[in-house]
Amino acid sequence: MRELSDFEVENIGYLTRYGLDYGLLEPTSTGLGKSIMDATADYRAFLHRQCIHDFDAQGQGVEEKHTVPATVITADGDGMRADASLYRPRTKEGDPRVWFSKLNRYCDAGDILVSLWAKGRIWVLNATRVRFNEVAVSSSIYRDLLRPLVSERESVFEELLGMLSSLSARGFIPAIKHGDTAVGHLLETELGIEANSRKIPDYKGVELKASRARATSSQTMFARVPDWKISNLKSSREILENFGYERGDDFKLYCTVSSQRFNSQGLKLLVDEKAGLLHEVSNRPEVGRAVTWRIDDLQDALSSKHADTFWIDAVSRREGGTEFIHFRSVKQTTKPIVQQVAPMLAAGTITMDHLIKRTAVKVSEKGPLFKINKKHFDDLFPDPIFHDLQRGML
Template sequence: MNSINIYADVPLVVNNQKVLISYGIEFSIFSPTNTGLKKSILDATGSVRTHFELENFHFYYQQKQGIENKITKSAYLLTSDKTIDSIMSLYRPTTKKGDPRMWFKHLKDIANPDDYIAVIIKDDNAYLINLSQINLEDNDNKNVINQFLSSYKSSKNSISEELLSKLKVLAKAPFPSQRRGDTGIGYTLETLLGIEANNSKKPDYYGIELKAGRGNKTRTTIFAQVADWSISPCKRSADILERYGYKRDDNFKLYCTISSQRINSQGLHFKINLNEDQLEEWHNDKDLVAIWPGNLLRRRLKEKHTETFWIEANSLIINGIEHFQLRTVTHTKSPIMSQLIPLLSAGVITMDHLIKRDGKTNKVSEKGPLFKLNKRDLDLLFPLPHTYILA
């Protein structure tokens, strides 16, 4: 199977992925090679294995090697006009260290080499859709795939309606900031909504996370999460600062963005280790800096963004005091957990270090690491984002 950048320049495939995400569907993608189709064998890559584990569908690490330990499950190949009954095989051969394998009976009937195939798990069955040969934006109600997708539509939440109503009231006029600095908008909004300030990582308003920002900033923080220091070469943020930071005025800092697509000016960048299901920070491709297990990141995303209001406000100075005028709110629900690592791999999600050692106190502080996403890409991670104009 090919190593996939699912955000490659294939507009039909990308649009089809967005449709799946809009329905709130967990999925993974594989692309069969010509050799794979001829030999009826596919590698179960890291993203596929992670997806199966998220769905409690199959755990390759628990499976012994050898054909006698092969597991079969029901599978269905979906086209626009029919459902093809299939059988899925999951196994680990005795050769090549038992690298996880899979195969779907009749796959050759719906797939060509290098097509992008989505796997969806429902009721412990696998459903396959060829994203390279179908347009999921087709609204034909008789379409077999559309009928399948419709079962995933989500319902409304009464608490979100209540919160939206309160924000519309606050948006009627600018209100003064109750705190200076970057956190002013968030603190002020939470205070006006009756939310007590705390350091909890849990969502803010009866299970709904509030993400408020000034103006039209493109990148927004989705969560903060330090590395797993127990398995990382660097054992704390201060270690990273000492090795890769720089002098700035009286302080020593490491303020930079980390991406899987490029090495930054400090020599830092991400690598995705799919075999171990982990995000790794490296220095100049030579030194491993820190490790984030995939499960840690997915758990953090899930606990933070089961439901989120992404609020934009304009900053105004009135009589020398900063005021905020609420403008829009984008409502998202239930992130598609299986897409987190692929988005990090594609550089769609990045991370900011904000580490500083104070020149006067010698105290080290870390505001992150902050994992960020461009607001225009929310629909790659969250199903059915809906934006409301507040004022």
């Protein structure tokens, strides 16, 4: 699927803001002509999460076709019955297919179609043609379907913002630790959250990601090692042995890897969206595809870590040998658009950092860290809410 436009991201952001699960499809001109669409891995996952259909348990052939009630909502606010056909043909290894009756009457090739599950049927909305937050007010059928969902987490947000505002009101607070973890550790301590294996802990299901406000171009999202079972290299040690370099007394590999070009170590990312794989490839033919991630594993890591996140900015200053930290603002996000992971990796707006080092004692790996270019943050985390902890919500 292609990368979403700003308009489409705004629409998906509207859905995620209110906790609505969804599946995305992009019909092609060929598909519209043949009345067929590929049921992508993401779309199959949506059907499975909602207990609508399990393609893995479905046989091949027309006789195994499964039909689900569905309605397409047009841009004019009309609900048109368009039942979904879910099947696996006998040809082409039984690749999963989906089609909505007479769909070619209601959309164009390249449109992004959103599927929602409610009232025992699939509802199809056109995220390319309709602004959801407007029709949710002006159209009765959209309003009934998209009515904002009130959840208990809203009270958690208010509670947490109150605690952070009180913390900010104290001004600069002396740090307890040094280095990159000092901000997160201080936040954890001041909020009375028990330390655990996560670098920055959760608060009642909200991920807290605190950092110094710096003029850096990227933001760390999560760490995920490759799938060693399907990788040519089988460990961080092997990656280091093939691509590392001497620095002082250490042998290390600290570098950023992007899909746009080979870096100085001869490494580049390659997205195989059809196979659902991300490869790190070398420009050395004898190495080729060094390691591989499953894209759905990256999506799972992103969605599980950042279902609800407070990205907390702090400023710091030094007095003598002590660092003092002041928590200033929060960017609040809900449910990233995981379908953007593959196209953003391919576009180079999501990159990966290696942080591998070998000392005389051992090999340590702090990553690989997947990062997003801050200019494209809203493409993955739509409609963030900004809070100035000294003035309230912006």
